[in-house]
Amino acid sequence: MKLKVRNKLSIVFFTLVLALLGVFTSSTVEATETGYALKAVYGTNQVDKNGQIDIFGNPGQTIPVTIAIANQSNADQRFEVNFYTAGTSDNGIYEFKQGIKKDSSMKINAKNYVKPLKQIVTAKANSIQNVSFNITIPTNNFSGYLMGGISVAPYKQKAKTSLTSNGTLIKNKYSQGIPVKIRQDRNNKKDPKFRVLKVVPTANKTLKSRGVLANVQNYVDGYVGNLNVKSTVTRRPDDHKFKVKATANSQDVAPNSNYNLAIDWGKKPLQAGNYHLHMKYTTDDKTKSWIVDKDFSISDADAAKYNKLSGIKPNYMWLWILIAILALLLVLGLGIYFGRRNQNKQQPMNNNMNNQR
The missing domain is CATH 2.60.40.10 (Immunoglobulins)
Structure with a gap:
């Protein structure tokens, strides 16, 4: 059950992330049905302005990055804002969330170069609240990307529970996010392996x-x-x-x-x-x-x-056939054995009778 819940949360979260990419690229911040939406605020050292934060810089350089939270509800809202290193869900979806295990191949972890990793902020009713992070470009050389994302969720959000048709309990928490790419050169590009x-x-x-x-x-x-x-x-x-x-x-x-x-x-x-x-x-x-x-x-x-x-019932027909064959062979074997033994017993008796004659 825990596996199903975890997969469901990943699907919900990152479907929202992908759906919101269109919101990020607009010139104004549009609210969703949850009462808030996000947008990247572009500064210097930005590679592409396509709804994500994609920055470059010299080793050791610290670059401030900012996102905007639009609260278009009629009440103040508090939000938990986190930076997470990126991973990949079992659905093949780029994800950034709590609990992603560090991969054995990772030499430079993006979260080690971001401060602060977590912030609690308040957005006033019908207003936009900016939230900033400082990202330091690692001094270790790398030719590809460090990747992660900024996740924003209502503070102390209570999970909404629902029951599926097969009786599985699903707990959902709503989040939105903006992907983050970090490079040492704006022309840094590298294919996966x-x-x-x-x-x-x-x-x-x-x-x-x-x-x-x-x-x-x-x-x-x-x-x-x-x-x-x-x-x-x-x-x-x-x-x-x-x-x-x-x-x-x-x-x-x-x-x-x-x-x-x-x-x-x-x-x-x-x-x-x-x-x-x-x-x-x-x-x-x-x-x-x-x-x-x-x-x-x-x-x-x-x-x-x-x-x-998976619901396949074992087919033991082959076993019963094998047992029947073995039983038949056993009966035949015993028949041959006792037949030969009786024949051997009768042979001396016949020989004695012939000698007496």
């Missing part, structure tokens, strides 16, 4: 589906948004009868992050064996692509476990 760290079985009892999760890592500080990925799973050695294909669009994989990409096997049950995963990430304009390959295995125990979790 992908690899699959591991592939593990998975199942969804509600959807009665099963498949695998590929843990994909962007292990450099490069970034290209809105990627499409095609995945193909085949059996090893070459088994042309087995093939599983899956696609996922609009993948925004943050620099130095990892996420679990689901590959659904449809109606096919999981089978123990050795497999190969082939993935291809492609930009929308198809000018760039990245190939990722990974061998993996599924054990008998995992195949049985996740098939059962």
